[in-house]
Amino acid sequence: MERTVTAPAVGAVGVRALRHDGPVFAVTRLRVSQASAAGLPADLDRLLAALAARPGFLGGESGRCADDPGLWALVTRWDGVGSYRRALSAAEVKVAGAPVWLHAVDEPGAFLPLRDSPGDGGA
DSSP, rough: OOHHHHOOOOTTTTTTHHHHHHHHOEEEEEEOOOOHHHTHHHHHHHHHHHHTSSSSSSEEEEEEEEETEEEEEEEEEEHHHHHHHHHHHHHHHHHHHHHHTBBSSSOOOOEEGGGGSSSEEEE
């Protein structure tokens, strides 16, 4: 018998977000056609520059999947989830991000590092 499990929607009733006051990292996976791939590195550079100008930005990088040339990723590190979310709201980030985010895979992307996650035992 097959069983399908669906993740609850963000903000769904009965789903609690983890409380976290420390650093976070964000992963945005991008599905990019071969025709769009040529211009993506410059678009990612512009977006990273806009993000780097925002308070709380700790670093970031982008790259292409070694096993699937149509899959790319943008990874950024932040001093907290609030800084990350405020950065995404900034007009200059929205403008720089538009050509990148049109390729984004629709999935959650903010992560708590295990060494800083609540209940991890300090690992």
